[in-house]
Amino acid sequence: MIDNDDIPFAVIPVDKASPVPAYIQVEQDLRRKIVSGILKKDDQLPRETILATRYHTSRVTIRKALNILAEEGLVLRLHGLGTLIGASVNKISCNLNVMKSVVTQLISSGIVPIVQIDRQELINIPEFVANELRTIEAQKVIYLRRIIKVGGVTIAINSSWFVGKKFMGLENIKLIDNSVWKTIREHFGLELINVKNKIDLVHATLDEARLLGVKEKSPTLRLQGILHYDNDGTSAEYTSTLWGENVTLSYSSS
Secondary structure (H helix, E strand, C coil), X not given: CCCCCCCCCCCCCCCCCCCCCXXXXXXXXXXXXXXXXXXXXXXXXXXHHXXXXXXXXXXXXXXXXXXXXXXXXXXXXXXXXXXXXXXXXXXXXXXXXXXXXXHHHHXXXXXXXXXXXXXXXXXXXXXXXXXXXXXXXXXXXXXXEEEEEECCEEEEEEEEEEECHHHCCHHHCCCECCEHHHHHHHHHCCCCCEEEEEEEEEECCHHHHHHHCCXXXXXXXXXXXXXXXXXXXXXXXXXXXXXXXXXXXECCCC
């Protein structure tokens, strides 16, 4: 157990030239150490003044960073005891062989995820989506982005673009049980027919890094998929999922 004012782990001092606010830099650095297991449940963090010195920032900045982590349950701020690590994040596995969503797989394994929808709107189709789906650019698509968390830690950022008249109105519909496939089945009578996946390595943007709790431009696994909901190929979805550091993807062939 860590219970002294020495910091037995390396910290990344605040970069004052970075566009990322200082408190976010501190919060992300501590979050990475919790997710990676460097800091474990019930470990006690050093005093705010010590952390401020090591991070080359103010005590106010440290307190703001810790408050964010406390809101997510990753640290506990206890009067008279200081700040303790409140949660340990175990590795989470996702099987790419099965046609089940991330949320469904988590629930089936006894894990209850928190799904936050931060984008659900009708937009002009991005060029890269039109290229992936081999469709014309001069049309509207429904864009949906979901942030999937377990134990206060973001494990995945899922973005989907839906093409086709059969999806009209999806931007205004509340997802059933946070499931896209279930919602499409119930509201539009469409069933998922096939999925074509591919995996590559990308560098996280500033926004993605903030959500995943990693450094900007960190190598991040991306699972891309093209999904069809009918036989004529007119109702399709392009999806892109960025995975956090605490997720293991499995795949087998026979």
